[in-house]
Amino acid sequence: MRLSPTPRLLRWLAGWTLLGLVPAVWPELIGFWLLVSGLLLVVAAWDAVLLRRRPPLTVERGIAPVLPLGVWRAVRLRVVNADERPAALTLFDHYPTAAAEATELPQRLIVAAGGWAEFDYRLRPVTRGAWTFPFTQVLLESPRGWWRRDDRLGEPERVRIYPNFAIIAQDIRLTADRREALLGIHRHRRRGEGQTFLQLREYRIGDSLRQIDWKATARTRKLIAKDYQDERNQTVLFLLDCGRRMRAQDDDLSHFDHALNALILLAYVALRQGDAVGLHSFGGERRWLAPRAGPGMLTALINGVYDLQPGLEPPDYADAAQRTLTRQRKRALIVLLTNLRDEDQDELQAAVALLRRRHLVLIANLREPVLDELLARPIHDLAQARLYATICHYLLHRERVQEELRQQGGIVLDVPPDQLPAAMVNQYLDLKRGGRL
Numbered sequence: 001m002r003l004s005p006t007p008r009l010l011r012w013l014a015g016w017t018l019l020g021l022v023p024a025v026w027p028e029l030i031g032f033w034l035l036v037s038g039l040l041l042v043v044a045a046w047d048a049v050l051l052r053r054r055p056p057l058t059v060e061r062g063i064a065p066v067l068p069l070g071v072w073r074a075v076r077l078r079v080v081n082a083d084e085r086p087a088a089l090t091l092f093d094h095y096p097t098a099a100a101e102a103t104e105l106p107q108r109l110i111v112a113a114g115g116w117a118e119f120d121y122r123l124r125p126v127t128r129g130a131w132t133f134p135f136t137q138v139l140l141e142s143p144r145g146w147w148r149r150d151d152r153l154g155e156p157e158r159v160r161i162y163p164n165f166a167i168i169a170q171d172i173r174l175t176a177d178r179r180e181a182l183l184g185i186h187r188h189r190r191r192g193e194g195q196t197f198l199q200l201r202e203y204r205i206g207d208s209l210r211q212i213d214w215k216a217t218a219r220t221r222k223l224i225a226k227d228y229q230d231e232r233n234q235t236v237l238f239l240l241d242c243g244r245r246m247r248a249q250d251d252d253l254s255h256f257d258h259a260l261n262a263l264i265l266l267a268y269v270a271l272r273q274g275d276a277v278g279l280h281s282f283g284g285e286r287r288w289l290a291p292r293a294g295p296g297m298l299t300a301l302i303n304g305v306y307d308l309q310p311g312l313e314p315p316d317y318a319d320a321a322q323r324t325l326t327r328q329r330k331r332a333l334i335v336l337l338t339n340l341r342d343e344d345q346d347e348l349q350a351a352v353a354l355l356r357r358r359h360l361v362l363i364a365n366l367r368e369p370v371l372d373e374l375l376a377r378p379i380h381d382l383a384q385a386r387l388y389a390t391i392c393h394y395l396l397h398r399e400r401v402q403e404e405l406r407q408q409g410g411i412v413l414d415v416p417p418d419q420l421p422a423a424m425v426n427q428y429l430d431l432k433r434g435g436r437l
Contacts, residue, residue, distance in 0.1 A: 002150045003048055009146035016040055044146055051142035051149050057081055057111070059136045059153040061093065067125050068164045070252055074120045075102075077136065081111040090139040090148075095123060096131040099161060125161040126252065128260075129307040133157045162306040163260040200224050234437045235291045235332035236270045236277050236428070237359075238263050239324060242284030242308065243315035245339040248368065250417060255366045256310045258417035259337040262364070265421045266335065266428055267301055273432065278328070279304060282320035284311030288327065317344065317351035325358065333437055334359045335424065339366045345401045352410045360436060362411045364424055365402070369416045371395065 005013075016037065023030040062076035075095075081087045092106040104121040111117045136154040141147070200216055203223030216224035240263065246256035253261075267277045271293065278291030279301060289304050315338060324334065334355055340348070340363075348363075355361045371391055379385050402412045411431070415423045431437055 003051065003147050004150065006141065006146055006148050008144075009044065012040065012044075012146070043144070047142045047144045047146045051140070051147050054085075054140070054149075055083055056151050056153060057087060057089070057138055057140065059091075059138065061133065061136065061154055061157055063123075063133070063157065063159060065158075066160050066162055067123070069125050069128050069161055069257060070164055072122050072124045075123050076118060076120050077107075078116060078118045079109060079111055079138075080116045081113065084113050085143065086113050087111045088141040088145065090141075092137045092139075093121065094134050094137060096133065099127040099129065099131040100125045128161045128163060128257070128309070130158060130160050133159065160306055162302055163257065163264055200226060233293070234275045234432070235328070235330055236266070236275055237291055237324065237328055237332045237334050238267070238277075238279045239320055239334055239336040239338075240279060240281040240305070240308075241315045241336070241338035242281050242310050243338075244283075244310065244312045245315070245341065246283075246310040246366075248339060248366075250369050253417070254310070255339055255417055258366065258420055259364075260305055260308075262421040262424050263305070263335075263337060264298070264302060266424045268298055269425050270428065271295060271298055277301060278332075280320065280324055280327070281305075281308060282317075282323070283315035284309070284313055286323075291328070291332065315344075317348045318354075321351035321354045324355065329358070331437075332359050333428070333431065334361045335428075336361065336363045337366075338363065340398060340401065345404070348401075349404060349408060352405055352408055356409045360411070360431065361409070362424075362427060362431075363402075363405060363413065364420060365412065365414045366417050366420060367414050369418075372416075 019036060020033055023033050058080040060078040060080070062078065064073065067073055075093065077091065077093060079087075079089070079091065088108075088110050090106050090108050093102075095102050100123050102121055102123045104119075107119050107121070109117050109119065133154075134156050135152040138151045138153055140149045140151060142149075200213060201224070203212060203225040207225045211225040213224050213226050240259065242256070246254065246259065248255045263279075270277050274293065276291040276293040277297055279287065279289040281287045285308060287304060287308065289301060292300070328334075352361050352363070371394075374387065374391055377384070379388055398414075402414060405412050411427065413420070413423050413427060
C-alpha cells in the first residue's frame with residue numbers, strides 16, 4: 001500500500017508557497033501564514049489517515065479462458081465497494097502487453113457506497129501462447145481527493161491465445177451451402193469418382209448418366225439414380241514449416257499464423273468428411289500428432305499448436321520427409337505448409353520425390369503480397385526499373401521450381417496468405433472428389 005499526492009494537493013501546496021511570500025512584505029501576517037500552514041497540514045494528514053484505513057475494493061475480471069489471435073474481444077471488470085463511503089478511483093488492468101493490445105484503458109470510476117460498477121475494455125491478442133494477467137491496478141482517491149493509494153488487486157489469471165478459430169465458430173452455425181459460399185469454397189460436381197455408394201433416389205436434372213441404375217429404373221418404370229458420398233477413413237497429414245522464413249509478416253499476422261489458420265480450417269473440413277488428421281512440425285520445434293479421426297481431434301490439434309512459434313533455423317525438408325515416412329506408412333495426403341525460396345530447389349525436390357513413393361503431396365506456398373504490390377507500381381526511374389526486373393527474375397525462378405515440383409507429381413499452391421485457407425480446402429475437395437486420395 002503506497003500513498004502519493006494528487007495534482008489537487010500539489011495545487012494547494014503551490015498556493016501555500018505563494019502565500020508564504022506575503023509575510024516577506026508584511027511581517028505582521030506571519031501568524032496568519034503559520035495558522036494556514038498548520039490547518040493545511042492537519043487536513044492533509046487526516047485525509048491520508050482516512051485513505052490508509054479504508055478497506056480495499058474487490059475487482060473481478062471476466063474474460064474467456066481461450067482467445068483467438070487477431071480478434072477484438074471484450075474484457076469485463078467488476079469493481080465492488082463494500083465501504084460505507086463512495087469510492088473515486090482510476091483503474092488499469094495489467095494485460096500481457098507483449099501478447100495483446102487494448103483500448104479504453106485506464107478508466108475513471110465512481111462506485112457508490114456498498115455498490116458496484118462494471119465496464120468493458122477491448123483486447124486484441126497479437127501473439128499466440130499462454131499468457132498471464134498479473135493484477136488490476138486501482139488508484140483509490142482519498143475523501144478530499146488529496147491523496148491516491150496504489151492497490152494491486154485481483155488474482156493472476158492465465159489465458160491461452162489460440163490460432164484464429166473465429167471462422168470455424170462461424171462456420172458451425174451455417175448451413176452447408178451458405179457456409180462454403182462464405183468461405184470461398186467451391187464444390188465441383190464429379191459424382192461416382194473417388195466416392196462410395198450411399199443410396200438410390202429419383203433422377204434429377206444435372207445428374208450424370210453414369211449415375212442411373214438401369215435395373216431399378218426398369219423395376220419402378222422411372223429414372224432412378226445412385227447417390228454417392230465421399231470415401232472416408234482417409235488421412236490428411238500436415239507438415240508445418242517452423243523455420244525462420246515463416247516469421248515473415250505482411251499484415252497483422254505472420255506467415256506462420258496464416259498457415260496455422262489455414263491448417264485448422266482444412267483440418268475441420270477433413271474431419272467433417274470423416275478423414276483422419278495429423279501433424280508433424282519441422283524446421284524448429286518438432287511436434288508429432290498421430291492422425292486420428294473424430295471431432296475431438298480438432299481440439300487436440302488446436303491444443304497442440306497454439307503455443308508453437310517459428311524458430312530461427314532453416315527448414316530441413318529431407319529430414320522432415322524421412323521422419324514422415326517412418327511414422328506414417330498408410331497412404332495419406334501430405335500438406336506441406338511452407339515459404340519457398342529458390343535455394344530450396346534441390347532439397348525440396350528430393351523430399352517431394354521421397355514422399356511421393358507412398359503419399360500424395362500438396363505444397364502450400366505462401367506468396368508475399370508485397371511482391372505483387374511492387375510489380376503493380378508505375379516505373380519512373382532507373383532504380384524502380386531495376387527493382388522491377390529483380391522481382392520478375394525472382395518470381396520466374398520460383399515458378400520454375402514449382403513447375404519442376406509439379407512434374408514430379410507434387411501439387412503446388414502459390415497464393416497470398418489471406419487466400420490460403422480457402423485455396424487449401426478447395427484443393428482438398430477437388431482431390432477427394434477426383435479419387436486421388
